[in-house]
Amino acid sequence: MIMIKNSISLLLLIVSVSISFKHAWDTAHYRTNPASLTMMTSLGINKSAVPVLVFLTVVIGILLLIPKTFFLGNMLNAMSIVMIMGLALRAGNYRIALIEIPFLAMPLIMIWLKYPFKN
Template sequence: MIKNIISLVLLIVSVALSFKHGWDTFNLRDNPQSAKMMAELGISESLTPFFGVLTIATGILLLIPKTFFLGNVLNAFSIVLIMALALHAGNYKIALMEIPFLAMPLLMIWLKYPFKH
């Protein structure tokens, strides 16, 4: 029971973060801090819609039991990509801040989908 509650809380947080980050990616003009971070990572403005769609799609995949694993793998992959781009740009602070977010999809894979019997 506790395992399901933890899994549910992580699922809600992960989906909310996916939708928020996806929405923020589409509205970079309203979020100068996000635009600055994307520029520091070397991500051009023409690539940002791709990342927005990928992030929102990841959130949707997490909600569906049959695609839960794939959603978590895509989430972990996108976090590792951000960490790699940050390290390549010499921004160690971003890479270190992403470590807990990398642990979240891996923990969710281990805990399994919360409503699956």
């Protein structure tokens, strides 16, 4: 049972860190990525916020990898997802808010499962 729990936790960790770094990359290169540009424009995110978002997503990815900061990384991840959901709802884009629900569940499940390989 513990092996299954650790395997699921490790899989979610890999997926979450990968998504975090991919989002950082896409956000940093929003001018050449039409999907990111469209989403940020629709959410009302201006160009001056882009470096902050890139920094935040990279930090979240790094924090998730370190056992002592795993919880903090997941909390920041969940808060950033709730922020995106709130911006989407404010903009009237319910589709983005609904798409983010499984991504909000992921850091919460990871907190519950705890860091893989931690004794």
